[in-house]
Amino acid sequence: MERRTKFEGSELPLTALRNGETGIVTSIKAGRGECWGFKRRLMDMGLTPGAEVVVVKSAPFLGPLEVTVRGSRLALGRGMAERILVVRKKGCLREN
């Protein structure tokens, strides 16, 4: 399907990105009931599939992540950030 092939590379949790890297959101892992409200909240804050997220840094001792999305800066608890799946956005200079 078109929507699937749009993203290159494999899905990984947002927490796997290094500081300064950009990811494109593919989905948020949360079933009905379980973390459902937080999924809604994340999407309301702009973390919808297709949105670009930059991981700025993370607080020490596996603390929350600082990310920027759609022009705003958010702090996301690590547990939540692990549920956000992204694909790594490649730089302009594509190397293989």
Added chain:
Amino acid sequence: MSKRKLTIALAGNANVGKSVIFNHLTGLHQHIGNWPGKTVERAEGTLHFKGYTIDIIDLPGIYSLSTYSLEELVSRKYIVVERPDIVINVVDASVLERNLFFTLQLIELETPLIIALNQMDIAKKKGIEIETEKLEKLLSIPVLSTVAIKGVGISKLLEKAIEIVEKEEKPNPVEIKYGEEVESRIAKLTRMVEEIQFWYPPRYVAIKLLEGDEEISREVQRIAPKIISTAKELATEIEELHSHSCSTVITSERYEIAGCIAREAQKLVPPIKPPIEEKLHNLTTHKTLGYPIMVVLLLLVFYSIFAFGGYTSELLNDFFYNFESFFKGLFGTGVAGELVWGGIIEGIIAGITIALPYITPFYLILGILEDSGYLSRIAFLMDNIMHKIGLHGKAFIPMMLGYGCNVPGILGCRIIETEREKLLAAFVTTLVPCAARTVIILGLVGHYIGIQYALILYVIDLLIIFFLGRLAFKTLPGEPTALIIEMHDYKVPHLKTALKQTWFRVADFIKIALPLIVLGSLAIKLAEVLNLLEPIATVLSPITVMWLGLPAITGITLIFGVLRKELMLIMLATLLGTTNFALVLTPVEMIVFTLVAMFYIPCMATIAVLVNEFGWKKALFITAFEIVFAITIGGVVLRVLTLAV
């Protein structure tokens, strides 16, 4: 001239300058309370403008109307049920896309709308310029630019609002079109909804049903269950087409539209360098430097609240006690006089000397910290540690404030989103030794046994907070917590708004807590006048004497402690007939007494705010739990210590 009435609601994201606009509009004619039955703050005010009496409602700062939080639910209900004449949507120009995401939802609610485009200066610093006319054209909604901090553009907003209301035109904003797959299904569902009587606009209902909105689904289910089953089928179809849940698809597409409008209306220019806000952010969230900066800042806050509170409290106390002889002269020293002075007046004095000196600076500083953006950075730094007791970073703030006084600590729990976490944080806050309990810890254990033992008690307190916090976290039903907070750019807080908010919140507190404090004070005085204290002490003696190993008269101090914890030490001295406690109490007794005093019950004022925030049932449960807990731990410690000594 007949007075015409008008109602305007202010809506928008958090930190967009909404409350600054609210304060410009209403000045001192405002009232801050709660939404009926909710712990969500409701700010209301009135003003007179061009022959109109205008009621302004400041809705809570929210990011969506998806009813994820109470604030969102309250806001949506208000707009739909109470139908304000116009909604002014305050939009942060520096984060246009996300703000427009909210605007689009207001448009879907089909409410008359004006946009106040605010914080253009911040946007410019970030290199974003917005063409107001273009945005107005794209949305087909009046867009007015404002500089809330300076009061620029505020009266234009009012003029526009009146103009629109007088024209009585139906709002005709841009049509929000989703993708074909979604749009066709919305249309189908809309036609079905049009046939039933429902107070939300049909298209809005259709969209929300596809998104699986719980509140609307529940209400439609009662009227027309057929619509719900169709909505479910249609949602599944969309899900299969897009391989995402239907609400995800709709939210994404709505964001795409918002993004599209934002990109059209804004022009990117080179940012003004160097942005000091950015440097400040990096410094205050730095992985090593961030913590010492936080500690120093918090100590400073802590110290200033304490210093101001302690000084003013004493001053007020002295001031009020000047009237003692006057009142006693008036009412005599008989039973009536005792009750009037010792019951009512001293109750009022207690309320005022606790409330004003500590709560006022607290509100002010909290307001300033929140407004400037630092609070979200603290949450970022502390999230990890707070998670250990099932709370997230934001809960650190009320807990810390609890060290000054539990009352503002509990009020501070409002910054937490869900009801469950609010309660959890409030419970933990009541276990934090406030200034009054510090007086007992330092004055008894610290002074007579040694400062290191006082410190040990603080450590024990932290351990107990950790343990009970975890326990409550495990037993309370509900979702686990996660931090999602915006760290908006640092900005200079608007002092006038902060001051006004402080004033109205303090007034609100006095209204709630004072009657309860006076009542409690009167009850205790009555017991004293009726010579019931000694019998009560005797009744309590199985607990105080046999289980806790304390002198029987401590039972009386425990009763007085409910009113004001620091009174316990004073009472103890009076009842024991000496201020040299080493003569009458053994070190073990002192430790047991102090431990019990630390935990045994929230004081009257604290119970009052607990009732106000969470209702009688939860407040009484916390109170009862802490009484049992403190007595248990006191007895256990006594036995452990006697074995060890």
